Amino acid sequence: MSTTDAVTFWNEVYAARPAATDPRPNDLLAETVTGLPSGDVLDLGCGDGGDALWLARRGWQVTAVDISSVAVERLTRLARSAGLGGLALVPDPAAGRRGHRSGPRDVVGRAS
Numbered sequence: 001m002s003t004t005d006a007v008t009f010w011n012e013v014y015a016a017r018p019a020a021t022d023p024r025p026n027d028l029l030a031e032t033v034t035g036l037p038s039g040d041v042l043d044l045g046c047g048d049g050g051d052a053l054w055l056a057r058r059g060w061q062v063t064a065v066d067i068s069s070v071a072v073e074r075l076t077r078l079a080r081s082a083g084l085g086g087l088a089l090v091p092d093p094a095a096g097r098r099g100h101r102s103g104p105r106d107v108v109g110r111a112s
Helices: 003-015 027-033 050-057 069-081 093-097
Strands: 040-044 061-065 087-090 107-110
Touching: 003 069, 027 050, 040 050, 050 061, 050 069, 050 087, 069 087
Parallel strands: 040 061, 040 107, 061 087
Antiparallel strands: none
16 A cells, blocks of 8 residues: 555545544553653554543643544644643654654554
């Protein structure tokens, strides 16, 4: 599958379903990081943003990446409405290498 096909596919997946209004974090992630000091997180394949929003609400600095611009736009609206300034959203994986903080992260998550 080409990158263009993958972008189209995931945009259609997200566009075909209602936008999440309160996405839930992954239970294992929440269990694993609860009690850790906040730090920097890279959330790959953030989708509806449950992990990214949950972490940002707890003071983590989150860079959330998804191939779907539909998913990123929806997550951007949720983050703004929640007043979350510690959440950077990236509409495609290559963009993450072009203008966002590089270097080590305290946590790296991926879509499961």
